[in-house]
Amino acid sequence: MIRKATTSWKTLSYAIIAIWLLFSIAPLLWLVGASLKTPEEAAAFPPTIVNETFTLQNFGRVLQSRGFGGGGEFRPQIRVGRLSISGPSLPPGIRPFWNSISLAATTTFFSLAISTMAGYVLALYRFPLRGFMRVFVLLSQQIPIILMIVPLFLVLATYRLAFTFTGLNLALIVFVTPFSTWLMMGFFAVMPVSILESARIDGAGDLKIFLRIMLPLATPGIATAAIFAFTRAWNEFMIVLALSRGQDSLPYTVGLFNFFGEYGSGSWHLIAAAALLASLPVLVLFTVFQKYFISGMTSGAVKQ
Amino acid sequence: MKMELVNLNKTFRDAVAVRDVSLEVGHGELAAFLGPSGCGKTTTLLNIAGVYKPTSGDILFDGVRVNELQPKERDIGMVFQSYALYPHMSAYENIVFSLVLKKRPKDEMQREAKRVADMLGIGHLLDRSPSQLSGGQQQRVALARALIKRPKLLLFDEPLSNLDARLRMSMREEIKRLQVELGITSVYVTHDQVEAMSMADKVAVMQDGNLLAYVPPGELHEHPRTIFIAQFIGSPSMNILDAEFVMKEGKPTVILAGGKVELEVPQDRIPKLSGESRAVKFGIRPEHVFLEPQATSDAYAAVTFVESMGRENLVVCDVDGQRLQFLSAPGETVHLGDHVGMKIDMKRVQFFDPESGLSLLWT
Numbered sequence: 038m039i040r041k042a043t044t045s046w047k048t049l050s051y052a053i054i055a056i057w058l059l060f061s062i063a064p065l066l067w068l069v070g071a072s073l074k075t076p077e078e079a080a081a082f083p084p085t086i087v088n089e090t091f092t093l094q095n096f097g098r099v100l101q102s103r104g105f106g107g108g109g110e111f112r113p114q115i116r117v118g119r120l121s122i123s124g125p126s127l128p129p130g131i132r133p134f135w136n137s138i139s140l141a142a143t144t145t146f147f148s149l150a151i152s153t154m155a156g157y158v159l160a161l162y163r164f165p166l167r168g169f170m171r172v173f174v175l176l177s178q179q180i181p182i183i184l185m186i187v188p189l190f191l192v193l194a195t196y197r198l199a200f201t202f203t204g205l206n207l208a209l210i211v212f213v214t215p216f217s218t219w220l221m222m223g224f225f226a227v228m229p230v231s232i233l234e235s236a237r238i239d240g241a242g243d244l245k246i247f248l249r250i251m252l253p254l255a256t257p258g259i260a261t262a263a264i265f266a267f268t269r270a271w272n273e274f275m276i277v278l279a280l281s282r283g284q285d286s287l288p289y290t291v292g293l294f295n296f297f298g299e300y301g302s303g304s305w306h307l308i309a310a311a312a313l314l315a316s317l318p319v320l321v322l323f324t325v326f327q328k329y330f331i332s333g334m335t336s337g338a339v340k341q
Numbered sequence: 342m343k344m345e346l347v348n349l350n351k352t353f354r355d356a357v358a359v360r361d362v363s364l365e366v367g368h369g370e371l372a373a374f375l376g377p378s379g380c381g382k383t384t385t386l387l388n389i390a391g392v393y394k395p396t397s398g399d400i401l402f403d404g405v406r407v408n409e410l411q412p413k414e415r416d417i418g419m420v421f422q423s424y425a426l427y428p429h430m431s432a433y434e435n436i437v438f439s440l441v442l443k444k445r446p447k448d449e450m451q452r453e454a455k456r457v458a459d460m461l462g463i464g465h466l467l468d469r470s471p472s473q474l475s476g477g478q479q480q481r482v483a484l485a486r487a488l489i490k491r492p493k494l495l496l497f498d499e500p501l502s503n504l505d506a507r508l509r510m511s512m513r514e515e516i517k518r519l520q521v522e523l524g525i526t527s528v529y530v531t532h533d534q535v536e537a538m539s540m541a542d543k544v545a546v547m548q549d550g551n552l553l554a555y556v557p558p559g560e561l562h563e564h565p566r567t568i569f570i571a572q573f574i575g576s577p578s579m580n581i582l583d584a585e586f587v588m589k590e591g592k593p594t595v596i597l598a599g600g601k602v603e604l605e606v607p608q609d610r611i612p613k614l615s616g617e618s619r620a621v622k623f624g625i626r627p628e629h630v631f632l633e634p635q636a637t638s639d640a641y642a643a644v645t646f647v648e649s650m651g652r653e654n655l656v657v658c659d660v661d662g663q664r665l666q667f668l669s670a671p672g673e674t675v676h677l678g679d680h681v682g683m684k685i686d687m688k689r690v691q692f693f694d695p696e697s698g699l700s701l702l703w704t
Contacts, residue, residue: 123659229423231422231425234421235425235427235486238392238419239486240442241413249426254428
């Protein structure tokens with residue numbers, strides 16, 4: 038039985054939550070504040086807690102900066118096979134974000150394509166070495182990335198993919214997929230077997246069961262895996278730094294790194310603006326997809 | 342369709358789930374597989390469905406071996422305990438899913454869905470998703486989904502176990518009515534003996550993967566082949582007492598309660614024994630024991646427990662250290678600690694071999 042919360046308890050719990058919220062959101066607020074300061078206020082010591090000045094110029098300077106974006110003006114291009122669509126001319130600072138988005142999006146797509154199928158098979162099918170393979174998927178996550186960079190570089194070099202966008206993309210997929218597979222495996226493993234048997238009796242083959250029954254039911258899991266894959270690819274720095282060369286294909290993490298180097302610690306307002314721009318896509322992604330974390334798609338499927 | 346199992350075996354690694362089961366379900370018959378959990382009844386059903394492949398033995402549909410056929414090639418409909426509805430589809434989409442897979446035209450789907458939905462009284466629920474349906478409604482959708490394929494064989498895996506008692510009773514009637522009307526051969530797995538006894542034409546009792554009996558419900562109740570069946574069928578369950586069977590002054594006699602009780606055995610209930618006298622298990626159902634004034638009673642014992650069952654009371658006595666329970670008629674009041682006399686209807690007794698548990702009356 039649940040006791041009805043008293044008013045004082047409610048007040049206290051809200052207070053605790055509020056304090057915790059403030060504590061966790063403070064760095065973000067500071068970042069937003071700093072990105073809106075004029076250079077003079079940003080350089081002031083002691084620093085001001087609440088902004089005295091507000092300006093959007095910092096964002097403009099970041100986006101126009103050659104050091105961040107490299108090269109001149111930027112035209113986004115989407116190529117699918119021979120078809121190619123060019124976008125409008127944009128400031129050079131957009132380029133690293135565009136690079137990151139296309140990297141993260143392709144990584145997410147391919148890692149999901151692999152991990153949903155692999156997770157499904159590893160969770161629900163019986164075959165020799167299954168147990169070993171399941172452990173191996175997890176084990177591959179325990180190796181520090183730094184150890185993998187040299188061997189990975191050699192593999193990519195063998196196939197003439199070193200320092201190419203495709204090579205970088207492949208590397209990211211390789212790093213993201215095992216965990217997504219592990220995640221999907223967990224989701225599929227708790228699916229009621231009777232639904233699967235029922236579909237089989239209804240006449241669905243393995244592929245139909247996967248596409249029409251299991252994938253829709255795994256939507257929350259897929260959303261989780263997608264967010265994970267996207268943020269991981271979006272935030273990846275080490276692999277990208279080691280496996281990319283040249284200004285044009287740099288993702289924003291390396292761009293940010295170069296940008297810091299160029300402007301040093303004197304320009305907190307610019308660094309804050311760049312960092313805020315960098316974290317926006319992930320913030321948006323989480324806000325849009327968070328409902329999938331809490332939605333119970335399988336409710337009503339099976340009476341437990 | 343006639344369904345036969347011939348020496349069916351199913352082994353999971355080292356564990357034997359089904360051992361040498363052979364039986365035949367005639368056209369339009371409903372066979373119930375009855376047994377406690379883990380007895381192999383669901384495994385047998387999933388073998389028939391084709392979800393499992395038998396380790397050895399054959400499954401015959403109308404005399405044709407179907408061991409190698411995929412579930413979808415077997416012309417079966419199945420209803421699961423958990424309903425197993427597809428939660429992301431509406432009731433209508435659930436019902437027609439098998440037709441969608443066969444790429445049937447839309448109007449045929451609608452016509453067929455209407456046919457089965459009307460049959461089950463769920464026509465007004467077709468737009469709802471499974472989570473918006475009650476347990477009974479979900480089970481009807483599941484049944485409709487099984488029936489739309491016009492299956493030759495219907496398989497039920499404890500379909501009513503998740504419903505409350507009253508709904509269970511009405512669904513029981515309804516399933517039986519549909520099954521008889523449509524004349525579909527059916528296999529019905531349950532652990533509920535009332536369900537099995539009331540619905541089935543024949544009941545297969547299973548224990549530890551073995552088929553103990555495959556007989557009509559009445560015979561199961563009246564002529565139990567083993568102690569397990571005798572105690573599993575019927576509620577409250579049959580009393581089993583240690584006893585000795587002797588010929589006393591030329592009369593067949595059973596001695597109970599360490600010699601305190603001697604009862605004459607009627608001719609048609611004399612156990613088949615090799616020797617003259619032997620230890621046996623004596624079985625009598627609670628409804629065949631009656632209260633009796635002490636002067637004419639067969640046995641006399643202290644009441645150790647009285648349980649009200651509404652219309653009548655279940656009285657538990659201690660007969661020389663052994664438990665004997667019987668039903669007292671309405672109006673007869675018995676209290677804890679009373680000493681009561683009992684009359685035993687000897688025409689209804691059962692005898693079992695104490696070692697093997699097999700009946701000494703029926704084979």
